[in-house]
Amino acid sequence: MKFAVVEFPGSNCDHDAYYAAKHVLGQQAEFIWHKDTDLRGADVVVLPGGFSYGDYLRTGAIARFSPIMARVREFADAGGPVIGICNGFQVLLEAGLLEGALLSNRRLKFLCQHVHVRVEQSDTPFTCGAAVGQVLKLPIAHGEGNYHADPETVAALEANRQVIFRYCAADGSASDAANPNGSLAAIAGVCNAGRNVVGLMPHPERACESVLGSTDGLVVLESVVSALAATGAA
Amino acid sequence: MDQSTIDAHGLSADEYQRLLEILGREPTITELGIFSVMWSEHCSYKSSRLHLRRLPTEGARVVQGPGENAGAVDIGDGLIAVFKIESHNHPSFIEPYQGAATGVGGIIRDIFTMGARPIALLNSLRFGALDDPATRRLVDGVVAGIAGYGNSIGIPTVGGEIAFEPSYAGNPLVNVFCLGVAKADQLAKGLASGTGNPVYYVGAKTGRDGIHGATMASAEFDGHSADKRPAVQVGDPFMEKLLLEACLEVMQTGALVGIQDMGAAGLTCSTSEMAARGDVGIEIDVSRVPQREAGMTPYEIMLSESQERMLLIARRGREAEVEQVFEKWDLHAVRIGEVTGDGRLRVRDRGVVVAEIPNRQLADGAPLYDRPTERPAYLTEVQQLDVTALPAPADLSQTWLDLLGAPVIASKRWVYRQYDHMVRTNTLVLPGLGAGVVRIKGTSRALTFSVDGNGRYCYLDPGEGGRLAVAEAARNVACAGAVPIGATNCLNFGNPERPEIMWQFAHTVDGIAEACRALEIPITGGNVSLYNETDGQAIYPTPVLGVVGLLEDATRVLTRMFPADSLEIVLLGEAAGELGGSEYLKVAHGLVRGRPAAVDLDRERALQRLLVDAARDGLLRSAHDCAEGGFAVTLAECSVESGGVGARVELPAPAGPDDRFALVRALFGEAPSRVVVSALPEERDRLLARARAFSVPASVIGHTGGERLTISVAGAVVAAIGLDEAEQAWDNGLTRHFETAVA
């Protein structure tokens, strides 16, 4: 199975996603430069974290115009699994592949720390290996991860079960203190209506080896491997 | 050239005379500007060079010593570690966010210029007292600036230190350390050679920013400094990220002869230094330099310190390869000149020569001063410490909590959680838990780093302060289980034209040199920042040592935390410390006095070797050295954040004078060469035997477990605190100054 890791100028978690896919999971992985116009037969597309275009103007705002994004959109429209992590999530929102927007963290400071998120839905290619209610310990590292959407959109996301990850305490309970950035409804990750495009602020690729303090991110990447294996894609 | 112009360029009469001799004529204004920056303290090290020669720079692992953009040491597996520390003190005082950000940008360029991929950043910061709102704004801006740049470019900031003392109120210190890894055979150099080879400029356009930044860093501040501000440099981490990737990629082509960043003194320094290293001449035409502002003069272009710019020498005939790589990254390499055989730095403007200087005399002929030194008068007075005149502490438990909450000791989480310390997925020890540790993917090894320097010790005893700084940084690295293999240093001092400051400098350098020799840690480079004074008030003399350690087996890494209940706690080294220069004296009595405990370098070396040896053989579960706050603070630091592992220890009855402070010395006294370790009960005897073999005093003093921290002396409990109150004091000590509600 082949992971395509899209590299925008300023992406900086591209190597981390590549390493997790290739060296931890033992899958194929390939970098795709943002000016490329071909996903080269990828089975999964990863938009990695970082600061595409320096995060200037708004996070993800400029990257969404990169040539490769037209292919990513086609791939997503055809049902291919796409995951946007941190800055990649921001790009997917700007591109309209996911709904909502990300504002500055409520206390404005960049935050790098481990948080807990609850898996809210297990019928996406990136959560199918997890149980609903499972709590994952994952790192965040962002200054603008405060999820926002208008009330109707949030209601629709909830009704359609498109909220995939929610910040929570270690025991899975909800509390304002467990919400690191002020996200509406403690939303840490969402999917599209087709459920094949997922975006989240925490970094599962940073939590794939015990020496790094957590292996809870593995389930996200392993899910897509088994999801694709089940459909016979690779 | 009229006298006021010469004076405005900071050249002394002798220096100007020397310039006239070199040129054999009056300089043009552009030439005067070039000499003035190249001969500034910042670029020429004219006051410090003589002393720096005493630092040991050789060792079996040294691949590159001082003289290049950064030093390098061999780390096995065909790899080298390239590292350096640099100051950005003056710019950070003027504009904290941008000053600190561009400091990070500058040191990163020094590393990738050498062909190394930067993998870790650390910083060492000093500010005035936190109760001053102006200081808090500075801290806030500096931390945000470091975060803004490092996070964006994607290099983890894995450690550092921050301290607060009134002496830094008018002159904060911002020292940034960066380390990169390169293949041993791919070390790039800042060197020009090959007559006719093209000179390329790449990166941001040149503006009027920071003109005379190097000269500014070579003068002290006064009440009018605000008016002298040159256009402040603004960092563009996005541009630097592109430059970093593109430069590393272009180096792979083999089409480059040399490469150097444009740091202090910009185009002037980079052209002149590269030509000097290759013993060639260089010629550029400033009209080809990409410019951001209209109407810039050759003088301004040569002296601009605009950020994110690189100078490259390509091999003739391979220009297309170079240009192509930069195009891929949307950067445009512009050819601005060529290497010549005549040994001159020649600057043209649309063909017309505006400066022509024999380059060797410019670069290597800078003045060298043996400035007078004189023992500072204050020393005799401040070294006196008569504790009998002080009130004895009433409640040692409360003092313990007060120390845990002192900003110098308290948790730095408010700072480091603003830094992305995990990007690149190599960080094995998170900030706050000990020295920074980063694994080297593809090998079994990890590198460990610590930056340390106690300005208070150095103020009270410069020579000892220098020795202590080396010992502490190396000990921190050894506590992680790593062998210290190299060091870099940043020497922050006041005005070198004052003999007392020069005395501090000379003695500190001697102390560093002696300790590095004894501990066999070569210095591969560094930076000197002088004139850190405002209105005649100098900072504490502050050397910051950045020590790099190599951990052969990354899985053996240790942190400060007690990982479990029922472990044996062993104290390596002597039981009690000294009160001179201690945090206790400052917190409990508001005093900075006495002499810091001296380091016995043989003992220190034995202790560090024991730590590395015992860690390698799996005899240790944690290790943490006794620093500010002494034994009691160290013990608490092994417990806080560990998820509730308390400890109960028993110290021997204190020796020393019976002056009501014997217990205080045991609990809060400071001394080097002391480490608190934990071990499994079944490993205890092996550990003790190992300590004996290394001639390191070791005593089993207690065990981990419970919800409290209890210290007894001679059978009686003398201090006890709950883990939760310890945690709270420690957590809030720094944070409370910045956040009303704790997130």
Place this chain on the structure above:
Amino acid sequence: MKTRVFVTLKPSVFDPQGKTIVDALRSMGYGAVRDVRQGKYFELDVDASSADEARSVAAEVADKLLANPVIESYRVEVDGK
């Protein structure tokens, strides 16, 4: 032609920056400032032969890039108009 684009968060969107500023101002004794909303301000130099043309270029650019319609709205001014 000098063209200005103002981008502001929609009224319904929480503005963490604005709120932090109000809080800071209150603690500095500026209680008279009851509310602050932070937005972005762009000065564009547009190559256009008329104010209307400049305005329409700026509006297009604001629509596509400068503002995110999910959270922001914008206003264009040409030469003070």
Place this chain on the structure above:
Amino acid sequence: MKTRVFVTLKPSVFDPQGKTIVDALRSMGYGAVRDVRQGKYFELDVDASSADEARSVAAEVADKLLANPVIESYRVEVDGK
């Protein structure tokens, strides 16, 4: 009273954001936008009895908090004035 503060980088200060936006616009086909400078825009609701009073409060606040005098300058408008 609605008061607006515009904060812009001083002309000699480099604006990496503005530059990146211009480059992006160029590659999107908006070469007509020759330059962009990005600034900040604040809408203040000031409790004041006159426009002059509101203006002076806003100016003070801009001086102390909203603008960084080392690299930025600002302008205050009250009700379009």
